[in-house]
Amino acid sequence: MTVGVITFPGTLDDEDAARAVRRAGAEAVPLWHGDADLRGVDAVVVPGGFSYGDYLRAGAIARFAPVMTEVIAAAGRGMPVLGICNGFQVLCEAHLLPGAMLRNAGLHFVCRDQRLRVENSATAWTSHYTPGAEIVVPVKNIDGRYTASQSTVDELEAEGRVVFRYVGTNPNGSMNDIAGISDPTGRIVGLMPHPEHAIDALTGPGEDGLGMFRSVLTAVVSA
């Protein structure tokens, strides 16, 4: 069982994502943005940071990286893909997920431990959570305001594709307090907060994020 973790120029959280993958019990495989090669992995994490300096828009340039062509093709064949923070922005720009992220409503870079509710525990990345579970993971971004057309948001809500919702404070003005969403199959998930920073009480607010990386092991084994 191998999970690829992509590194773009400007990625920050690839090491933590790889550590989370290993902690969950899988092998983490580094993937390079310039290589059109997924090295045979079973799933892919697109981690956070500032790919290509976020020039133009967050994720706009990364979407065209050679490795993303392979990710888009593999996602179409059902391979689980997780986008975290900048990775979520990349998946939106690549049209693997609907919507876009805009500058936070409060204009500040927000970095804090954030409470989330798991709204859908049937996706490839959330099956280890109980439905409605509340978890705490760090959020850290300035372009985190999830935005989509009202009809798209209505569709996401109706189909249960809002996977995570901010509880308590909405840190960035996201529509409907949306923190994370999935594609129609539940194999592709994106979220702004950082589960990979919450896998160990020594280095984060707890272990609440580890369930996402354990979930995908189950999803791949049962696929």
Next chain:
Amino acid sequence: MARVVVDVMPKPEILDPQGQAVARALPRLGFAGVRDVRQGKHFELDVDDSVDDETLAKIAEGLLSNPVIEDFVVRRVTS
């Protein structure tokens, strides 16, 4: 060779907190009467004559703007 300008603006219904921050700063600098500010992006492209309007629209829609949140206008300013 032609100079092409592409202006990209947040859609009218999209909250623009950066523009609002600029609008709020103006009275503090003594400028009264500015009711609203919207902030966008302005691109200047120098293109060969072989680049037609259809291609320019694809460039504006496919990379320079994100149609989910932004509108764009393409103008040829010299030719």
